[in-house]
Every structure is written in C-alpha cells, then in structure tokens.
Amino acid sequence: MDLSLLSTYFQLQKVLASCTNIPDGFPEFVWKSISQTEMQNKFSKPMTWIGIYIAAASVFCILPMLADLLHGFKNKTLWFSCKYFTLNAASLTVIAVAMKLPMDLNNSMPNPVDQAAKLGSMAFMCIMMANLLPSLATMDSKELLTNIIALAIFYVAMLLVLLMIHTCSALMILNSKQILESEYKAGHERALKDLELRQPTVEKLKQHVSNHWIMTETGSPQFTTVCSATTSASGVICVLSTLLHIVIMLHTRTHMKDYGSDYKWSVLVILITQFIGVLLGTIAPLSRCFASLSFKVSIKWIWNHFRVFKVESYYTRKLYDWKQSRIPLKLSRRRCKIVIQDLKVLILSLCIGFQKTVVVVCKMIALIPIFFVIGILCCFHCWKWLKVMLGASNSVSVEGSGQPQHNKDLSLYVLQLQDDMELADKTLTCISKSVDCVIKRAEKQQPNNLMKLLEESSGFEEIGKYDVQCIPPLTKENYVDCWSLSIVTLTTIAMSFSNIQKTKVDRLLRSVSEGLTYVKHVEEMLNATDEYVTIQKAARTLWLEVDVYHTWLGNKLPNPANKLNTPKETVQWFSDTAEYIVTENMKGSDDSSLYTSISANSMYRITQTILASHHADIDQVSQEELFVKLSSVISQILAACLTNLPRVIAMKCLTSVIEKREESVQTAAQLLGETMQIINSLQDRELPSLNPDELPFIDKWRECFLHPP
Structure with a gap:
C-alpha cells in the first residue's frame, strides 16, 4: 500500500480515537474506502498509455486524409477522391481505437478538457465519415454491404444522420454504376470509330486516350x-x-x-x-460541397434537381428491384410464402419511403452551399459588369474564344446519370488539361537507351533468320516462344563475349532492360x-539473374567456361550446357525446375539456329561482328513487339x-507519353502482311518472313 495513504489512515485513527459516538464499523468503512482508492489508482495507471494509443490511432487516421488532400492538389482534382483513406477492415479497426473516448462509459470525464476531448472525438468522427463517403463507390456490392453493416453496428447510436446518408449513398451507387457502365461502353464504341488499330498515329492515340480520360473522370463512381x-x-x-468544435476549443482554451x-495528461x-x-x-468535405458546381448552375437547374419532392430513380431503383424479386426460400406451404412475400414488400416499401425522405432532406441541406456560391458568382459577374461599364476592360468577351469547339467535341464523352445535366466548360477544360499534363510529364521519361538500340536497325527481316521452330525441342513438350524469352536469351549470348568493350555490353543491357518494360505490357495485354x-x-526469372547477377542458370558471364575464345566455341558451349541442364531437370517438378528447363530449351534452339545459319562461316566471324549481329536481331525483335504498343494503349483504355x-x-496516358517517339519511329517501317490479331505473336512474324504469302 502507498505509504502516504497508510499515514493518512493512522492519523485518521488517532482523530477518531478522541471522538465519541462513532458508529460501529466506521473505521472499517474508512479502511475499505482507502483500499478501493488505492486499487482504483493502480488500475487507472495504464489509462495514460491508452490515451497515447488513442492519439496515435487518430494520427493514423489523419495521415491518409492528408495524403488524399495532397493527391487532390497535385492532380488538380479538388473534389478529392479517396485514394488512401478508404473504408475497410483496417480503417474501421483504427477508427474504433480513435473513438474510445465517446464509447468509454466507465470513466467519468468531469473537467472541461475531458468533456472537450469527448465532444472533439464526436466531431472527429463526423469528419472521418464525411471523408470516407466517396470511398463507398470503389466497392462492389458485397463489400458495400459488409462495411455498411460494420459501420452501423459500431456507430448507430452516435452518428445516426451520417450513417443514414452513407446507407442512402450506397444504394444510389449500386444502380449508378450500371448506368455509367452502359454509357461508358457506348462512348468506347464511339471512340473506336476514329482509331485505326493497325498503325494509328500518335495524335490519334492522344485523342483516344483523352476521350477515355474524360469518360473515366466524369464516369468515376467517386466523382458521381x-x-x-x-x-x-x-x-x-x-x-x-x-x-x-472550434467554439468548444475557444471556450476550453483557458482550462487546458x-x-x-x-486518462490524465494524455x-x-x-x-x-x-x-x-x-x-x-x-477541407475535403467542404470542397465536395461545391462539387455539384462542376455542372452548370442556374435557377432552372436548381429547380429541376433540388425540388423537394423529386427523387431520381437511381436512388431507389435497387430497392424496387429487391421489392419485385422473389425470396429464394424453399417452403412447401403456400400461406407461408404469401406471408413472407407480403412482409418483404411491406418492409421494402417502408425502406423506399425512408430513402426518399433522406434524399429530400439531403437536397434541402445541399441548397446551402449552392445558394452561397450563386451569391458569390452574382457578385463576381456584377464586378465584371462594373469594370466593363467603367471602361476598365474591353476584352472580356474574347476570353476562351478557342475553347467552345474543343469542349463541344469532348462533351460527347462526358458520362452523366441524368441527360439534362451539363458539365461546365471550365471543368471540362480542366479535366482535358490534366491528361495533357500526365502525357507531358511522361514525355520527359523517354527510354533513350532503347531508342538508340532501335535506331541501329531497320526493317524486321532478321526475325525470320532465327527460326527456332526448325530445331526440335529437347523436351517432349514443345513450348511456345515469346518476345521476352527470345530477347533475354539472345542478350545472354551477346554479353558472354569477353572481348567486347564493357561500355557496349552495359549499353545493351540498359537498352534491353528498358525495352522489356514495354514488352511486358504487350505480353500481359495480348499474350495472356x-x-x-x-x-x-x-523469361522474367532468367532476366533477373542475367541483368543483376550477370549469370545464366548459375554460370558466370561473360566467358562462362573461361576457355572460350571464338564465337563458335561460346555458342557451342551454351548449346551443350543447355542440353545437359534440360536432361538433369527432367526429374524436377517444381516451378524453379520448370523455368530452368524452359530457359535452357530456348537457349539450345537459338544457339543451334545460329550455328546452322552461319554454317562454316562462323569460324571466321569475330566476337565484335557476332555481337553487332545479335544486337541487330534484338533490336528488330523489340521493334516488332513494340509495333503492338498502340493497340495495348487502346486496350488499356x-x-x-x-x-x-x-x-x-x-497507365495508358503514361505509356503513351513515354513511347511517343518509339511509335513515331516505327511508323515508317513496313509491317508484314499479317492480320492485326497475328501481330502480337513472334511465331507468326517468323512464319511470315520464312513463308511469305
């Protein structure tokens, strides 16, 4: 026991000893009270650290909200989409910790700071729920249902109004996604009519990406x-x-x-x-209050869309669908089916009425920022009118003279839930400029090493000279060939020559590394x-080994055998080693053995092709000459693969x-910006007579050059 409490008890005993008419058991009562006080002090010691834990959880809620703000300012999307602060299991857990003060019913909060902290937690929760609202649009139906139920269980007693708004928005989102999806498909078909997929120009691709950017931004569930x-x-x-909360803080500032x-000082x-x-x-919820100003605001628009008794169909469509659907219950008695069906109709009818009421109330509340901004706009236009009247400006009418036609073209790709809502010209121009900014930033990241490698060759004829299909595989299974594996295998052979300058080898590695980044896009989209x-x-596993460790299947590069002097010896060593590796790996069944077998089989067939194509001349070929020859083949394979980039960009949209x-x-805009020079440089090369669906496959290219139509 604390010595101070014990000393107090003994002093109290002395005082009581000198008193008369003390009730029986009073000293024992005092002792119990002192003991309980001591126990309470012991149990409350961890509460300070729990308070720090609550503050830390609050910080973890603030940081993603701040990240969303910075992301919005950076991308000039001042409606602030929820990219980092989203509603999920992790965020709900952190929010639950941050909200411990309002939920803590066992601890009294007697003093001003305690009460201010408790009320501040409620305000903080309101802020978080308002920030989380757009994140509902990123979820599918199951996630929406799960997260709304979790939110309801935890906060139904505290923030009923905001919870109803979240539920109302979730029901609207379910139907609005279907509407936006159908409009997006129609817009995509419209955009494809202006694009030639075989060899589209960069300008056509930029227009195609811009059109889809407009559709994506205006058709984003979060934006809606x-x-x-x-x-x-x-x-x-x-x-x-x-x-x-600011008023409460001002009142509490003298009682800090x-x-x-x-919780003490925590x-x-x-x-x-x-x-x-x-x-x-x-900041974000306040900015979102005025997001509807992205549409042209007028008295007629306000009357049409904020009439008290008008509720758009997409708010209640999902409830009507549930009302008209049948409950999947296997009941034998007809009367039970009737009762359950009537009960379902009654409950959903009440829900529809409640949903309409919530929407009407929200529309009435939403008129506050609308009329506020209309007042500001009226003042602004009055000021402009006064300036014109006073002769201070004589060029107001010229402003934006070049934009209307451009915006008219882009407006065809604006997605909206209602046909009578029109996007403001300034908003449309801002969205259009944002995609231009992405493309221009990407232009500064051009793959210069890859461009230099592509410039070292012209045409695609070399692809047909290395026909691996004429060499029988080492395994029973005849693996298909792909762009990346051929490129990595040829690069491995090229960098194995010991007499080649290190700067040339490093330049080739950098060029291939940049090229494989875009080859990956082609293969993922078209060879999936x-x-x-x-x-x-x-191929990716092998390239990691070759590029980082300068080894091929465990053999050090260059000059893996340390006795290889001529190109023929090097190529023959790779062929023999590959054959040995495939034989040894036939017993393995894991992914590593499979990848090793595939890589070795590719090496064997390519080296055999090199030996067969040069015949006796390979003895007279120097390392430098074969290195240049292989670099040219790599360049042409990369060029052939990258002719599919326009199609990849279009498909990513x-x-x-x-x-x-x-x-x-x-990603499509970023890819277009980075590869504009590549696409332009490949425009001048004549493509083989292949169908567009055959261009993504290296085997089709080889077959076309070996057996021209």
Whole structure:
C-alpha cells in the first residue's frame, strides 16, 4: 500500500480515537474506502498509455486524409477522391481505437478538457465519415454491404444522420454504376470509330486516350458520388461540426490544465491531435460541397434537381428491384410464402419511403452551399459588369474564344446519370488539361537507351533468320516462344563475349532492360493465355539473374567456361550446357525446375539456329561482328513487339472493372507519353502482311518472313 495513504489512515485513527459516538464499523468503512482508492489508482495507471494509443490511432487516421488532400492538389482534382483513406477492415479497426473516448462509459470525464476531448472525438468522427463517403463507390456490392453493416453496428447510436446518408449513398451507387457502365461502353464504341488499330498515329492515340480520360473522370463512381446531394449534405454537417468544435476549443482554451479523468495528461494530447484532424479533415468535405458546381448552375437547374419532392430513380431503383424479386426460400406451404412475400414488400416499401425522405432532406441541406456560391458568382459577374461599364476592360468577351469547339467535341464523352445535366466548360477544360499534363510529364521519361538500340536497325527481316521452330525441342513438350524469352536469351549470348568493350555490353543491357518494360505490357495485354504466361514468368526469372547477377542458370558471364575464345566455341558451349541442364531437370517438378528447363530449351534452339545459319562461316566471324549481329536481331525483335504498343494503349483504355478504370486509363496516358517517339519511329517501317490479331505473336512474324504469302 502507498505509504502516504497508510499515514493518512493512522492519523485518521488517532482523530477518531478522541471522538465519541462513532458508529460501529466506521473505521472499517474508512479502511475499505482507502483500499478501493488505492486499487482504483493502480488500475487507472495504464489509462495514460491508452490515451497515447488513442492519439496515435487518430494520427493514423489523419495521415491518409492528408495524403488524399495532397493527391487532390497535385492532380488538380479538388473534389478529392479517396485514394488512401478508404473504408475497410483496417480503417474501421483504427477508427474504433480513435473513438474510445465517446464509447468509454466507465470513466467519468468531469473537467472541461475531458468533456472537450469527448465532444472533439464526436466531431472527429463526423469528419472521418464525411471523408470516407466517396470511398463507398470503389466497392462492389458485397463489400458495400459488409462495411455498411460494420459501420452501423459500431456507430448507430452516435452518428445516426451520417450513417443514414452513407446507407442512402450506397444504394444510389449500386444502380449508378450500371448506368455509367452502359454509357461508358457506348462512348468506347464511339471512340473506336476514329482509331485505326493497325498503325494509328500518335495524335490519334492522344485523342483516344483523352476521350477515355474524360469518360473515366466524369464516369468515376467517386466523382458521381461526390456530386450527389448526399455528399453535399454530409459536407455541410461536417462543417457545422467543425464550427461547433472550434467554439468548444475557444471556450476550453483557458482550462487546458483542468483535466480529471483516468486518462490524465494524455486526454490533452488526444484533444489537440483530433482537433488538428478536424481542421485538416474539413477541407475535403467542404470542397465536395461545391462539387455539384462542376455542372452548370442556374435557377432552372436548381429547380429541376433540388425540388423537394423529386427523387431520381437511381436512388431507389435497387430497392424496387429487391421489392419485385422473389425470396429464394424453399417452403412447401403456400400461406407461408404469401406471408413472407407480403412482409418483404411491406418492409421494402417502408425502406423506399425512408430513402426518399433522406434524399429530400439531403437536397434541402445541399441548397446551402449552392445558394452561397450563386451569391458569390452574382457578385463576381456584377464586378465584371462594373469594370466593363467603367471602361476598365474591353476584352472580356474574347476570353476562351478557342475553347467552345474543343469542349463541344469532348462533351460527347462526358458520362452523366441524368441527360439534362451539363458539365461546365471550365471543368471540362480542366479535366482535358490534366491528361495533357500526365502525357507531358511522361514525355520527359523517354527510354533513350532503347531508342538508340532501335535506331541501329531497320526493317524486321532478321526475325525470320532465327527460326527456332526448325530445331526440335529437347523436351517432349514443345513450348511456345515469346518476345521476352527470345530477347533475354539472345542478350545472354551477346554479353558472354569477353572481348567486347564493357561500355557496349552495359549499353545493351540498359537498352534491353528498358525495352522489356514495354514488352511486358504487350505480353500481359495480348499474350495472356496460360501457356504464354508460364514462358513469360520463366523469361522474367532468367532476366533477373542475367541483368543483376550477370549469370545464366548459375554460370558466370561473360566467358562462362573461361576457355572460350571464338564465337563458335561460346555458342557451342551454351548449346551443350543447355542440353545437359534440360536432361538433369527432367526429374524436377517444381516451378524453379520448370523455368530452368524452359530457359535452357530456348537457349539450345537459338544457339543451334545460329550455328546452322552461319554454317562454316562462323569460324571466321569475330566476337565484335557476332555481337553487332545479335544486337541487330534484338533490336528488330523489340521493334516488332513494340509495333503492338498502340493497340495495348487502346486496350488499356477499356477495363471491365469500373473501380480500376481510372488507374488503367492513367497507365495508358503514361505509356503513351513515354513511347511517343518509339511509335513515331516505327511508323515508317513496313509491317508484314499479317492480320492485326497475328501481330502480337513472334511465331507468326517468323512464319511470315520464312513463308511469305
């Protein structure tokens, strides 16, 4: 026991001994009280560290919100999509820890700082829910249901209004995705009409990517959700919560040392941390309040879309579908079926009515920022009118004279849930400029080493001179050939010559490394069957070994046998070693043995082709000459593969999963910017007479050159 408490008890005993008429058992009661106080002090000691834990959890909520803000400012998407702060199991766990103060019913919060911290946690929760709302659009139906139920179980008693808004938005998202999906497919078909996939120009590709960028940005489920009345309402509630919390903080500023809960000084840390989170977290919801201004605002528009009793069909369509569907229950009695069906119809009818009520209330709340901005716009236009009247400006009408026709063309690709909503010209121009910025940034990352390698050759004839199909494989299974494995195998042979300058070998390695980055895009998009995927994995595994460790299947490069002087000896050594490796690996059944067997089989067939194609002349060929020859073959194989880049870029613009579409189109824009010079340089080369569907396969190219039509 604490000595101070024990001393206090003995002093109290002395005082009581001098008193009369003391009730029986009073000293024992005092002793029990002192003991309970001591026990409570012991049990409350960890609460300070729990408070620090709460503050740390709050920081982990603030950081992704801040990351979303920075991402929005960087990409000039001021409606701030949820890229980092999303609703999932991990975020719910962290939020649950950060919200311990409002949920802690056992600890009294008697003093001003304690109460301010508890109320601040509620405001912080409002901010987080408002920030999380657009992330619902990134989920499929099952994830939506799971996360909304989890949110409901945890916070139904605290934030009922925001929870209803989340539920209302989730039901709207389910139907809006279907509408946007159908519009996107129609827009994609429209864009394909203007694109020639065999050899499209860079300008055509840029226009194609821009069209899909417009469709992706305006058809993003997050963007659609942000522009809805429910998001505007949650933003208004969030701002009101922030203002209220600021008032509380101003009132509490003179009592910052006045805390009396078991959390002790850590409650002040929680208060300050979550207050910072409230201030930072308000920016995104506040900006989203005005996201509907991305559409042209007018009195007629406000009347059409914010009428009290008008609720768009996509808010209730999913509920109507559930109402008209049949419950999949196997019941034998007809009366039970009738009762269950009628009960389902009754419940869903109530839900539809409740959904409409929530939407109407949200629309009424959403009028606040709309009228606020309309007032600002009116003042701005009045100011411009005054400037014109006073002669201060005589060129106002000229502003943006070159944009209307451009925006008219792009407006064909704007996706919207309602036909009578029109995207503002400035917003459309901003979205169009954003894709131009991505492409221009990517242009600064041109693969210069790859470009130099491609310039060393012209045409594609060398591809047909190395026909591996004429060499029987070492294994029973005849593996298909792919671009990357042929390139890696030929590069391995080229870098094995010991008399070649190291700078030339390093330049070749850098060029091939850059080239394989784009070859991977081609193979993943156009050679995605199981038989090709296995070969591609073997090629990537082999390239890691060759590029990083300068070894081939465990043999050091260059000059793996240390006695190889002539090109013929080197090529023959690779052929013999490959044959031996395949024989030894026939017993293995794991992936490593399979990849080794594939790589060795490729080496054997290519080296045998080299020996057969040169015949007796290979003895007179120097290492330098064969190195140049192999570099030319590598260059032409890379060039042939990269002629498929325009098709890859076009295909990346069409992604079936709506939640991943924005990332895919951004990848297409990045890829276009990086490879514009490559695409332009390959435009002048005459392609073989192959069908567009045959161009992605190296075997078809070889066959075309060996057996021309």
